Amino acid sequence: MSYYTHSSMGSSFKSAATSAASTWSAVSGGISFSKKGDSSGGVVVGDARSDVFYCNFADLASLGIPTYPNAATAIIPTAGRYSNFDIFVNSTKTWGDGNGTYLDRQGIFTHEFGHAAGLDENSSLPLNTTPDRIPISYYQTMYPHDTEPLGRNITYYFRSLEYDDESGVKAVAAKIK
Amino acid sequence: MKKNILIVTCSTLVIGLGIGTGAYVKLNAVETQPIKMNFSESKVSQDELIKSADVIAKYKVEAIKERKNKTAKTVGEDGKEFSVTAPTIIYKLKPIENLKGTKTDETDLVMIDNGNDFIKIGEEYVMFLKNNKSEGTYTLTSYNQGLNMVKQKSSDELETAITKETTNYTDLKQKIKELSNSNQK
Numbered sequence: 001m002s003y004y005t006h007s008s009m010g011s012s013f014k015s016a017a018t019s020a021a022s023t024w025s026a027v028s029g030g031i032s033f034s035k036k037g038d039s040s041g042g043v044v045v046g047d048a049r050s051d052v053f054y055c056n057f058a059d060l061a062s063l064g065i066p067t068y069p070n071a072a073t074a075i076i077p078t079a080g081r082y083s084n085f086d087i088f089v090n091s092t093k094t095w096g097d098g099n100g101t102y103l104d105r106q107g108i109f110t111h112e113f114g115h116a117a118g119l120d121e122n123s124s125l126p127l128n129t130t131p132d133r134i135p136i137s138y139y140q141t142m143y144p145h146d147t148e149p150l151g152r153n154i155t156y157y158f159r160s161l162e163y164d165d166e167s168g169v170k171a172v173a174a175k176i177k
Numbered sequence: 178m179k180k181n182i183l184i185v186t187c188s189t190l191v192i193g194l195g196i197g198t199g200a201y202v203k204l205n206a207v208e209t210q211p212i213k214m215n216f217s218e219s220k221v222s223q224d225e226l227i228k229s230a231d232v233i234a235k236y237k238v239e240a241i242k243e244r245k246n247k248t249a250k251t252v253g254e255d256g257k258e259f260s261v262t263a264p265t266i267i268y269k270l271k272p273i274e275n276l277k278g279t280k281t282d283e284t285d286l287v288m289i290d291n292g293n294d295f296i297k298i299g300e301e302y303v304m305f306l307k308n309n310k311s312e313g314t315y316t317l318t319s320y321n322q323g324l325n326m327v328k329q330k331s332s333d334e335l336e337t338a339i340t341k342e343t344t345n346y347t348d349l350k351q352k353i354k355e356l357s358n359s360n361q362k
Contacts, residue, residue, distance in 0.1 A: 006253070007253065007255065007257070007259075008251075008252075008253025008254060008255070008257070008259060009253070009254060010254040010255070013254070040259075041259060042248075042259055042260035042261070042262065043259065043260070043261045043262070044261075044262045044263075045212065045261065045262065045263035045264070045289075046212055046263065046264055053253070053261075054253055054254050055251040055252075055253070055261060056251050056252060059249055059250060059251035059252070060249050060251060060261055060263075061249075061307055061309050061316045062247060062249050062287065062309045062311070062312055062314065062316070063247050063249050063261065063263045063265055063287070063289060064263075064265050064266070064287040064288035064289045064290075064316055064317075065263075065289065065316070066216065066218075066307075066316060066317045066318055066319050066320055066323065067229075067307060067316075067318055068216075068218050068219065068221065068229075068318055068319040068320075068321075068322075068323075069216040069217055069218045069319075069320070070217050070218065070219060071216075071217045072214055072215060072216045072217065073214070073215045073217075074212045074213070074214050074263075074289070075212060075213045075214075075215075076212050077211075077212070077213070091252075091254070108217065111217055112215075112217065115215040120215070121215070123340075144217075144321075144340065145218075145219070145220050146217070146218075146219050147219065147220065
């Protein structure tokens with residue numbers, strides 16, 4: 001699947017998006033993403049161009065976009081399948097690069113590209129145990145929240161895929177074929 | 178193994194969405210193509226959810242009023258303005274019980290058009306809404322926590338439409354009243 005990084009994003013967001021897409025592409029037998037270049041101008045959700053872009057979700061309330069989310073992914077089905085998607089990141093959130101109190105750009109993008117690859121949220125707890133016994137690095141990329149049940153930020157650890165993430169995307173790829 | 182099957186099941190649904198594109202209802206002669214949206218949200222406290230909403234009410238979803246492509250302006254990191262166009266769906270809601278905010282006879286809820294599988298016509302929901310004052314419509318504050326289905330009309334149990342977490346309606350009403358009283362002091 002090809003995509004464009006939009007001019008609304010600065011270099012940190014663009015770089016994080018590219019790294020996140022590469023993480024999924026590296027899964028053998030999974031879904032591969034390739035960056036076609038940079039896009040600019042208006043974004044049309046549902047057109048043939050897959051854009052990754054930065055915007056203020058409050059500005060998009062009249063389109064039905066809630067103000068709370070950190071990011072969103074739209075999948076656009078055409079002719080029984082989908083090959084296009086758009087990823088939005090919310091400018092009102094606090095973003096950074098690394099394991100801090102902010103949202104990790106690359107981690108959140110890895111989660112969003114997982115949706116673009118056809119995966120839904122996966123709220124299962126790793127190791128089938130209680131949150132106090134789970135190292136935060138074990139949370140799968142497609143975990144539905146940016147914090148684990150004890151409130152610790154896990155977005156940095158979304159950068160690396162866990163077993164469930166990889167097996168899920170392989171299953172999607174097999175289904176398509 | 179169980180987890181994987183669940184994921185594939187969901188993903189299959191995503192792929193299958195396109196199969197019915199020819200059957201979508203056309204209203205006002207505007208054809209939009211439904212999309213599937215995934216929103217990644219932080220989980221917020223009930224207090225914060227209540228405070229951030231302009232309106233909280235129990236509604237009955239009466240009908241789909243309109244489907245159309247809409248455009249809004251936003252700003253990038255570089256400070257430059259650009260437009261975003263998306264397919265939207267507007268639901269007509271009938272208020273059953275108002276918990277916070279202005280009472281109206283009818284409310285228009287605008288959402289990204291994701292087909293008809295998200296909100297069910299005829300069902301009752303407790304919604305946390307933001308007012309789009311310029312056009313008189315409302316938007317959910319949160320997809321994960323702002324849309325709560327009334328599980329049984331006689332019961333007090335609410336369930337979030339996406340994450341399937343339960344809340345007690347009477348407790349929610351009490352919490353809203355407490356927060357309202359503390360704001361007035």
